[in-house]
Amino acid sequence: MLDLRYVVENLEAVRTRLCRRGDAYSASLDQIASLAQTRREAIINGERIAKELNDATAAMAKIADKKSDAFALAREKNRALGDARKTFEREQAEAELAIQDLLLGIPNEPAADVPDGRDETGNVVVKTWGAPPKMDFAPKEHHDLGTALGILDFERSARLSGPRFSVLFREGAMLERALATFMLDVHTQEHGYTEVYTPYLVKDSALYGTGNLPKFGDQLFKIAGNEERTYDLYLIPTAEVPVTNLHGKELLADDELPKKYVAFTPCFRAEAGAAGRDTRGMIRQHQFDKVEVVQLVRPEESDAAHEALTRHAETILEKLGLHYRRMLLCAGDMGASAKKTYDLEVWLPGQGCFREISSCSNFGDYQARRADLRYRPADDAKGKAKPRLLHTLNGSALAVGRTLVAILEQYQQEDGSVVIPEALRPYCRGLEKITRR
RNA sequence: GGAGGCGUGGCCGAGUGGUCGAAGGCAGCAGCUUGCUAAGCUGUCGUACGGGCAACCGUACCAUAGGUUCGAAUCCUAUCGCCUCCGCCA
Numbered sequence: 121m122l123d124l125r126y127v128v129e130n131l132e133a134v135r136t137r138l139c140r141r142g143d144a145y146s147a148s149l150d151q152i153a154s155l156a157q158t159r160r161e162a163i164i165n166g167e168r169i170a171k172e173l174n175d176a177t178a179a180m181a182k183i184a185d186k187k188s189d190a191f192a193l194a195r196e197k198n199r200a201l202g203d204a205r206k207t208f209e210r211e212q213a214e215a216e217l218a219i220q221d222l223l224l225g226i227p228n229e230p231a232a233d234v235p236d237g238r239d240e241t242g243n244v245v246v247k248t249w250g251a252p253p254k255m256d257f258a259p260k261e262h263h264d265l266g267t268a269l270g271i272l273d274f275e276r277s278a279r280l281s282g283p284r285f286s287v288l289f290r291e292g293a294m295l296e297r298a299l300a301t302f303m304l305d306v307h308t309q310e311h312g313y314t315e316v317y318t319p320y321l322v323k324d325s326a327l328y329g330t331g332n333l334p335k336f337g338d339q340l341f342k343i344a345g346n347e348e349r350t351y352d353l354y355l356i357p358t359a360e361v362p363v364t365n366l367h368g369k370e371l372l373a374d375d376e377l378p379k380k381y382v383a384f385t386p387c388f389r390a391e392a393g394a395a396g397r398d399t400r401g402m403i404r405q406h407q408f409d410k411v412e413v414v415q416l417v418r419p420e421e422s423d424a425a426h427e428a429l430t431r432h433a434e435t436i437l438e439k440l441g442l443h444y445r446r447m448l449l450c451a452g453d454m455g456a457s458a459k460k461t462y463d464l465e466v467w468l469p470g471q472g473c474f475r476e477i478s479s480c481s482n483f484g485d486y487q488a489r490r491a492d493l494r495y496r497p498a499d500d501a502k503g504k505a506k507p508r509l510l511h512t513l514n515g516s517a518l519a520v521g522r523t524l525v526a527i528l529e530q531y532q533q534e535d536g537s538v539v540i541p542e543a544l545r546p547y548c549r550g551l552e553k554i555t556r557r
Numbered sequence: 558g559g560a561g562g563c564g565u566g567g568c569c570g571a572g573u574g575g576u577c578g579a580a581g582g583c584a585g586c587a588g589c590u591u592g593c594u595a596a597g598c599u600g601u602c603g604u605a606c607g608g609g610c611a612a613c614c615g616u617a618c619c620a621u622a623g624g625u626u627c628g629a630a631u632c633c634u635a636u637c638g639c640c641u642c643c644g645c646c647a
Contacts, residue, residue, distance in 0.1 A: 163607050167616045174576095174616090177628045181575035191627090198627040209617095350636060371567060371604095496567080507604075
């Protein structure tokens with residue numbers, strides 16, 4: 121969410137910058153400006169009357185005889201003031217509610233160094249690491265490989281849960297678990313992240329905090345039932361949601377920053393609107409595992425933290441020897457909450473293309489304002505510093521299922537077996553290769 | 558699931574209808590001390606919004622949302638959360 125005062129005072133500049141996303145949100149911005157004026161007038165009027173009433177009330181407290189005519193008269197007079205105040209307060213509250221609704225629907229401003237572009241064709245290749253593995257045969261796609269090896273099963277998962285799920289057997293299941301442990305170890309031991317285990321169900325308020333609600337509810341699984349509950353629960357679409365909101369409504373001390381968390385969780389996505397896309401295999405599922413890194417940092421540190429965090433994700437790919445490239449997303453292809461995003465795309469020889477395996481974003485204070493993430497800066501020369509909003513960042517490091525896919529496809533052999541990357545072998549009881557049984 | 562209790566400032570903790578934004582303590586900050594030494598003394602010290610060039614002024618905020626009242630941290634209702642006991646359970 122953008123700051124109201126900032127929007128009102130920089131209306132045209134905001135309009136121009138949002139335009140880069142493909143929609144200037146002009147109508148919303150104009151409504152916000154107008155409502156802000158209404159709100160300001162209601163505040164001024166309401167406060168004037170509140171002052172009057174407070175003075176009158178204080179005077180009443182001094183009347184010794186509460187049964188006197190003077191007291192009764194004052195009471196009558198003040199009743200009207202109280203009603204008037206309530207009217208203005210209501211007007212203010214209504215304006216604020218409407219403003220809030222509009223602001224929640226407005227995306228973040230793209231950073232200045234984000235390229236123009238309306239969709240993924242506007243994204244820019246920043247770098248490419250490694251090379252496609254040499255294969256003197258036609259590479260297979262992961263689902264054919266995995267099914268033949270008996271480690272992937274999409275028939276039974278369909279029977280159990282419908283489309284967009286999978287069952288993993290033996291080395292498949294082991295690899296999933298090994299990858300998660302491997303990634304967690306690297307991030308906690310080498311990159312300084314604190315491992316955290318969170319709930320997989322969250323209140324809607326947490327989803328407002330990260331920006332998944334109110335606009336993208338169709339991507340979420342909402343938990344049905346339970347009449348007695350007064351709030352909605354959702355399955356998390358990513359660990360970003362519980363982890364980013366972890367310190368919501370707290371006031372963090374300067375010396376506990378930056379907060380760096382890594383969490384391994386399942387992710388649940390409705391994939392509405394993705395009908396027909398990636399229907400085969402493990403690329404796009406309703407449930408998948410992901411190791412997510414999240415940072416809460418001082419505002420002036422977020423750009424550097426974004427570069428570092430992206431490197432942390434890349435490290436995993438490099439340790440696994442997986443050929444990939446880094447993309448800088450253009451303004452039109454970024455998520456609504458982000459101000460700058462790098463996607464890491466891993467090479468899939470079976471599909472003959474790069475596929476997203478990680479998305480690393482800097483959100484500036486956009487999520488922090490929604491989720492109420494603040495810290496008190498260290499005292500400056502002028503004395504005690506005011507609380508400030510933090511900046512939030514996160515990235516997949518990595519999507520475990522897609523990493524498994526990439527390993528199957530990049531490490532496949534002509535006979536259909538799959539070599540296990542060396543870095544992963546200690547997590548696989550030393551196993552070097554997956555072969556057909 | 559049943560019974561009871563509790564939610565106050567960064568933290569702890571007073572306060573049960575009328576100058577209470579809220580005593581006291583801790584932490585922090587500034588200064589003074591330097592023979593009580595992981596010390597002592599003094600002062601200062603919330604957040605948001607609105608107005609003002611500014612000093613500053615005003616309003617709101619005692620879990621959250623409503624309500625009663627001339628007036629609510631204090632009374633009422635609902636909700637959320639935590640604690641204790643019983644039951645159940647992995």
